[in-house]
Amino acid sequence: MPDRITIDNRLPEDHRARSLRADATAGLTADPKSLPPKWFYDAHGSVLFDRITRLPEYYPTRAERMILRAHAEEIARLSGARTLVELGSGSSDKTRLLLDALTAAGSLKHYAPVDVSEAALADAADALCRDYPDLRVAATVTDFEADLALPEAGGPRLIAFLGSTLGNFVREQRAAFLARLRAALTSEGDALLLGLDLVKDPKTLVRAYDDDQGVTAAFNKNVLRVLNRELRAEFDLGAYDHRAVWDPEAEHIEMRLRARVAHQVKIPALDLTVDFGRGEDLRTEISAKFRRETVTEELAAAGLELAHWWTDPQSRFALLLATPAAAPSLEDPPQPSDA
Numbered sequence: 001m002p003d004r005i006t007i008d009n010r011l012p013e014d015h016r017a018r019s020l021r022a023d024a025t026a027g028l029t030a031d032p033k034s035l036p037p038k039w040f041y042d043a044h045g046s047v048l049f050d051r052i053t054r055l056p057e058y059y060p061t062r063a064e065r066m067i068l069r070a071h072a073e074e075i076a077r078l079s080g081a082r083t084l085v086e087l088g089s090g091s092s093d094k095t096r097l098l099l100d101a102l103t104a105a106g107s108l109k110h111y112a113p114v115d116v117s118e119a120a121l122a123d124a125a126d127a128l129c130r131d132y133p134d135l136r137v138a139a140t141v142t143d144f145e146a147d148l149a150l151p152e153a154g155g156p157r158l159i160a161f162l163g164s165t166l167g168n169f170v171r172e173q174r175a176a177f178l179a180r181l182r183a184a185l186t187s188e189g190d191a192l193l194l195g196l197d198l199v200k201d202p203k204t205l206v207r208a209y210d211d212d213q214g215v216t217a218a219f220n221k222n223v224l225r226v227l228n229r230e231l232r233a234e235f236d237l238g239a240y241d242h243r244a245v246w247d248p249e250a251e252h253i254e255m256r257l258r259a260r261v262a263h264q265v266k267i268p269a270l271d272l273t274v275d276f277g278r279g280e281d282l283r284t285e286i287s288a289k290f291r292r293e294t295v296t297e298e299l300a301a302a303g304l305e306l307a308h309w310w311t312d313p314q315s316r317f318a319l320l321l322a323t324p325a326a327a328p329s330l331e332d333p334p335q336p337s338d339a
Contacts, residue, residue, distance in 0.1 A: 089113030155187025
């Protein structure tokens with residue numbers, strides 16, 4: 001590993017196993033039943049999701065990349081970021097557009113990705129250090145939903161949370177998470193870059209989560225494969241139908257697995273038997289869709305101020321730049337510190 005890379009692993013060795021057991025126990029004994037979407041993403045699930053991002057129905061990834069291509073230079077100028085922090089960085093693919101712009105602007109010194117997968121962070125860091133000879137990578141292995149300890153790197157920092165991942169939280173969870181993000185913006189000039197999917201016609205939204213090829217259905221059922229492998233569960237994937245449902249009141253998409261017949265599922269690792277009624281749903285994901293006015297309100301409640309807003313030409317997706325409410329305008333970015 002190059003000496004320009006550091007990886008701080010803050011997770012205990014059994015973190016994944018303990019978290020899965022806790023989430024499965026809580027979610028499968030609740031009414032209604034649910035599981036967090038993070039359990040889609042084993043190796044097979046990650047391959048399926050990559051296929052989803054290339055489907056004609058699934059616009060968010062393309063739209064966000066389009067905005068980044070069009071406005072990365074402006075984002076770099078406005079932020080003057082010396083450190084780019086990315087939450088849930090994964091392969092850091094889209095991030096390269098920001099890294100290119102910040103490097104060209106002459107401000108960037110550090111990239112600080114945060115993810116639960118040490119292997120993904122190490123692979124991405126190696127690739128980035130080959131392509132960006134002057135870049136230093138300070139990676140953190142942690143579950144940022146519970147531990148938002150950001151790397152101590154030189155400010156100002158731009159904290160990127162892309163992919164509309166914020167939409168996987170219900171409103172109360174978003175409020176708490178945004179408040180924690182605000183508390184983490186401690187260096188002068190720190191800013192938050194959020195990617196958000198926008199409210200649009202329900203047909204377009206549902207199609208994005210229920211494609212004609214059935215890739216999203218396979219991705220949805222992959223959570224059952226994970227439980228079968230990791231917890232010795234006995235889910236029959238063929239006993240469930242994939243469902244994507246638009247909730248107009250909450251303004252979010254729900255992905256569900258609907259039981260075709262009444263049955264029981266044994267999960268030996270949890271000493272648990274779960275009853276499913278015919279037509280009963282297991283919710284596996286929510287994906288909130290946003291409006292500019294409601295986002296502005298949610299940011300303000302967390303002590304953040306909307307500074308800039310960009311969308312793709314069809315206004316399907318948005319990138320926004322937010323600052324602490326008491327911070328100076330980003331029109332005159334602060335000078336980098338010596339750190």
